[in-house]
Amino acid sequence: GAARQAAAQARAVTTNRASAPEPGPAAALPAGVVIAPRLAWAVLVVLLSEYAVENLNYLVIAHYGPRLAAVAATDIVVVVALQLYHSWSARQGRRPRAWPVTLALQAVLVYAFALPFIRAYVGSLGGFLDGSLLLLVPARWRWAGYAAVAASYSVLTVTLLHGYAVLSAGQRTQGGLFWAAEVALIGLTVLGLSRLAGLAREIEALWGQLTRVAAVAERLRVARDVHDLLGLGLSAIALKTDLIGRLIGRDDIRAAAEIDEMTRICATARADARLVSAGGHHMSLAAELATARQLLASAGVQVNATIAAGQLPAAADEVLAPVLREAVTNILRHSAATRATIEATTGDGTLRLAVSNNGVTDPAAAAVSRPGSAAGDGLGGGSGLANLAIRVEEAGGRLATGRAGGRFELTAQIPLPADAGTSQPLQPGGPG
Numbered sequence: 001g002a003a004r005q006a007a008a009q010a011r012a013v014t015t016n017r018a019s020a021p022e023p024g025p026a027a028a029l030p031a032g033v034v035i036a037p038r039l040a041w042a043v044l045v046v047l048l049s050e051y052a053v054e055n056l057n058y059l060v061i062a063h064y065g066p067r068l069a070a071v072a073a074t075d076i077v078v079v080v081a082l083q084l085y086h087s088w089s090a091r092q093g094r095r096p097r098a099w100p101v102t103l104a105l106q107a108v109l110v111y112a113f114a115l116p117f118i119r120a121y122v123g124s125l126g127g128f129l130d131g132s133l134l135l136l137v138p139a140r141w142r143w144a145g146y147a148a149v150a151a152s153y154s155v156l157t158v159t160l161l162h163g164y165a166v167l168s169a170g171q172r173t174q175g176g177l178f179w180a181a182e183v184a185l186i187g188l189t190v191l192g193l194s195r196l197a198g199l200a201r202e203i204e205a206l207w208g209q210l211t212r213v214a215a216v217a218e219r220l221r222v223a224r225d226v227h228d229l230l231g232l233g234l235s236a237i238a239l240k241t242d243l244i245g246r247l248i249g250r251d252d253i254r255a256a257a258e259i260d261e262m263t264r265i266c267a268t269a270r271a272d273a274r275l276v277s278a279g280g281h282h283m284s285l286a287a288e289l290a291t292a293r294q295l296l297a298s299a300g301v302q303v304n305a306t307i308a309a310g311q312l313p314a315a316a317d318e319v320l321a322p323v324l325r326e327a328v329t330n331i332l333r334h335s336a337a338t339r340a341t342i343e344a345t346t347g348d349g350t351l352r353l354a355v356s357n358n359g360v361t362d363p364a365a366a367a368v369s370r371p372g373s374a375a376g377d378g379l380g381g382g383s384g385l386a387n388l389a390i391r392v393e394e395a396g397g398r399l400a401t402g403r404a405g406g407r408f409e410l411t412a413q414i415p416l417p418a419d420a421g422t423s424q425p426l427q428p429g430g431p432g
Contacts, residue, residue: 037091040200044087044193048128051186052080055124075109076125082106083128087194090135091201099136106132114156124179126153127186134191146187154179233269235329236295237262243298261294283321289342292328296340299332301357305342319395320344320353323388323412327355330385335359335408349416350397356409388412 055076059069082102089096096102110129126149133145154176158167167175240262247255268291289305296303324342331337337359344353385401392399397414 037197037201037204040193040197041088041091044197045084047189047193048080048083048087051124051128052076072113075112079106079109079125079128082109083132083190086132086135087190087197090194091197093198093202095136103132103136110153111156114160124182124186126150126179126183128190129153130183130187131190131194134187135194146184150180150183150187153183230269230272233265233272235332236265237269239295239299239332240265258298261298283317283325285317285321285324285344288321288324288328292324292342295328296331296337301331301337302339303342304339307342307344319391319397319414320351320412322391323353323399323410324355326385326388327410330408330410331355331357346416350413351416352411352413354409354411356407358407360403360406360408385410 056073059072059076064072082105085096085102086099086106089099107129110125130146130149133149134142136142137145157179158172158176240258244255244258244262247258289307293303293305331340335357337357339359340355340357342353342355344351346352385399389399392412392414395414397412400411402409402411
């Protein structure tokens with residue numbers, strides 16, 4: 001009874017995994033892996049603030065009157081504040097609310113020096129407008145706007161500001177090129193730092209997603225291994241227990257031998273349980289074939305095994321050993337079989353395992369025919385074949401099942417690696 005309950009729980013791990021609770025909070029991002037989101041934002045704020053201070057310093061050098069200096073200083077501070085607003089929204093991966101209005105306001109303030117009642121140098125603010133255009137405007141317009149701002153700002157600067165009036169045409173041309181390059185450079189700097197802050201935030205979020213995915217993947221691995229490694233052993237213990245119960249008092253010598261065999265099965269199941277938590281377990285197709293013969297023979301099933309001559313590739317152990325184990329488990333649990341066939345063959349670049357048995361009935365009849373089968377252990381089904389399909393598909397193969405004329409057949413095919421290693425040789429066998 002305990003073995004059947006444990007088998008039911010092992011299958012429930014995979015059957016109910018879809019409703020399992022989500023993993024806990026993600027692990028913190030390791031220090032030094034990428035720039036932290038707060039640091040990236042701090043770099044942007046500091047640099048924009050430095051530009052603001054630099055522009056304000058120009059106002060002091062220019063010796064404007066108090067009123068004009070106050071207007072120009074307010075202009076600079078508001079432009080930088082709007083840029084921080086735009087960059088903060090870009091960091092969040094979205095456009096700010098009413099961004100056409102704020103962008104238009106920033107444009108007016110950037111070109112305020114061109115107004116007749118100001119005509120004061122307010123610093124290299126064109127680069128902020130360029131940065132906002134690259135962050136906010138749709139793709140097909142942003143670079144055209146970027147170039148237009150750089151060109152127009154430089155032309156207006158050397159044309160309208162009084163300091164350029166005393167320069168020659170060649171010097172004004174050089175000044176215009178300087179301002180175009182300055183505006184373009186500041187615009188790209190604003191874009192790059194804003195994107196840096198946003199990407200740092202995205203990377204932090206992606207790191208959390210990756211840790212959660214890794215946790216889910218590990219849970220699924222444990223669930224699959226619990227099912228594949230422990231299912232047959234626990235079902236075999238239940239079968240042996242029923243058999244021993246029937247033999248005691250009728251054939252004590254054989255009962256003693258079966259007890260010894262069950263002790264070995266228990267030791268194997270205990271070792272398999274340790275492998276589940278440790279990971280990296282290795283199953284052997286040769287060992288699974290030997291176990292299948294013994295268990296099926298104990299259940300009164302005659303086994304005929306046909307194995308490809310020579311050595312099978314190592315992929316047979318990794319992929320097909322769990323397939324054979326689950327197939328034997330299903331024969332014991334879901335059929336009233338008297339004969340079973342196991343074939344492992346190679347050809348046309350593929351490795352093929354086929355397991356078939358007779359005695360296929362409805363689950364209720366199978367449960368009556370053999371103690372410890374589906375109804376006997378309280379299992380209404382599991383996800384064994386689904387697990388096997390995942391294993392086989394990950395190896396580039398396919399898993400197929402079919403039922404006809406009271407027989408059930410399970411076939412797994414996987415491609416043979418070009419440089420496949422070899423597994424332990426399996427000797428062709430006759431009836432078990």
